[in-house]
Each structure stands twice: as C-alpha cells, then as structure tokens.
Amino acid sequence: MSEYLLELNDIEAGYGRAALVLRGLTVKVPAGSVVCLVGPNGAGKSTVLKVASGLLTPRSGSIVVDGVDVTGQGPQAMLASGLAHVLQGHSVFREMTVEENVMLGAFTVRDKAKVAERVAFVQSLFPIVGERWKQLAGLLSGGQQKQVEFARSLMVSPKVVLLDEPSMGLDPKTTATVFDQVVRMRDAGIAVLLVEQNARRALETADVGCVLDLGRVHISGPAPELLADPQLGALYLGGRPSEPASTKNR
Numbered sequence: 001m002s003e004y005l006l007e008l009n010d011i012e013a014g015y016g017r018a019a020l021v022l023r024g025l026t027v028k029v030p031a032g033s034v035v036c037l038v039g040p041n042g043a044g045k046s047t048v049l050k051v052a053s054g055l056l057t058p059r060s061g062s063i064v065v066d067g068v069d070v071t072g073q074g075p076q077a078m079l080a081s082g083l084a085h086v087l088q089g090h091s092v093f094r095e096m097t098v099e100e101n102v103m104l105g106a107f108t109v110r111d112k113a114k115v116a117e118r119v120a121f122v123q124s125l126f127p128i129v130g131e132r133w134k135q136l137a138g139l140l141s142g143g144q145q146k147q148v149e150f151a152r153s154l155m156v157s158p159k160v161v162l163l164d165e166p167s168m169g170l171d172p173k174t175t176a177t178v179f180d181q182v183v184r185m186r187d188a189g190i191a192v193l194l195v196e197q198n199a200r201r202a203l204e205t206a207d208v209g210c211v212l213d214l215g216r217v218h219i220s221g222p223a224p225e226l227l228a229d230p231q232l233g234a235l236y237l238g239g240r241p242s243e244p245a246s247t248k249n250r
C-alpha cells in the first residue's frame, strides 16, 4: 500500500468555458486518515470531490490512487480503482427498503460471497442499518438515512470515501453522530476525504485539514493545529485569511 491512498497533484479544473475553479490544487490523503477540506462558499470544495471521483475531468494535474495514476478516467473506472463518492444532499430512495438502497452500491460486485461479506461489514459498522434492513428508508431519520448512504458507498470496498457535506440539514446532535460514523469508517481502515461547511466540527473530527481559497490549498496541516490557528478563526468570520482581523465584515 502507498503512503497516500489518494493524491491530487497540481489540479486545474473548471466548468465549460468559465474561469478555472481549481488553480493548482494539491491534496494528499494518507492511509488510515480523515482529511477535511474547509473554506468559504464557492471555494471549490465540492469541485475537488468531483475531480477525484471522475465526474469532472481536470484540465491539468494528476490523480493517483494507491500509487496508480488514474488521471482522466471516468466515474465508473474511478469507482473500480477504489474511490466512492457520497454526494451532497440526500440520495436515499425513500420508497425503497434500506436493503434495496444499500444493495444498489453492490451493483458492480459480481461475487455473491463478497456481497454477503460486505453486508455483514456495513451492518456491523452501522448497527442501525442492520436493525432497519427490511424497512422503507423513508421511515428513517435524516442521520440514519446518511448512514444508509455511507453503507451503500462501502459495498464496493473503497480505499477512499469522498464525503460531501455529510452534516447538511442535520441538527447538532445528529451531526455529532454522523461525524462519529466517519471516525468509525476511518478506524475500519477506510480513508476519508471530507468536505464540510461545518468547519470547526469537521476539523475536530479530522486528522488533517486543508483550507481552500482561490482554487488552491491555502493552509494545511494537522487538524488540531489548524483549529488553534487565529488566521483560520478569521476565516470562520467570513474574511480571507490574508486580511487583518480588523478589516473583517466591513
């Protein structure tokens, strides 16, 4: 296994003819870790995940998964290489059972024994998924539905899970539970690249933090150090890290 399960190197990416969103972005996800991307609205956090999962092809730069260069491959190939993307918002099918929702994630897995093994794994990692297995997913709470989405993403045995704003729309207590599940995934050996608006909570969970600004990583380091950084505190207040605190909110 490589030191980094995912490397995004010097990525430039954007949408159509519009200006670049990512301008030389480098992010590395070590094995056994949660890396979180924080930054202002529109900084390009979700775009990083779209590039990593093959939904958006970078204009330049490279994507390396566990030592293998996968730059330019589409979503299906990225999934096969070990990257699973849990999109922003709610993607559970409410009229289907929890089982049916989770099994959608096993669509590409042909080996029945492997599928059974993964079912046992996700049910042990997320007990509520096992307890509500035969029930309609729409009957579950928002936080429980998020665990169904996590379970679905793990059916392909990913090396890295890309999580886009898992706390969106959830109350603080449920958010805390969801972040606990993120830690459980990491402790089960799955690296996580996490994008969050809830920067402080995400940094409290993550091992490594990266602050995005103007399309590249502005500050990165161990998450506890970033939490203690006064510049990052200024960013929470809505200003840019390079501005003195006194100019904020003018």
Ligand SMILES: Nc1ncnc2c1ncn2[C@@H]1O[C@H](COP(=O)(O)OP(=O)(O)OP(=O)(O)O)[C@@H](O)[C@H]1O
Pocket: 015, 018, 021, 039, 040, 041, 042, 043, 044, 045, 046, 047, 048, 197
């Ligand atoms: N499908 C798209 N087509 C065109 N432009 C897009 C598309 N998706 C995002 N953008 C633009 O790319 C930029 C970065 O968006 P992105 O969603 O990556 O930011 P973000 O940091 O995740 O923001 P937020 O915190 O608000 O979710 C924004 O200017 C946005 O308008």
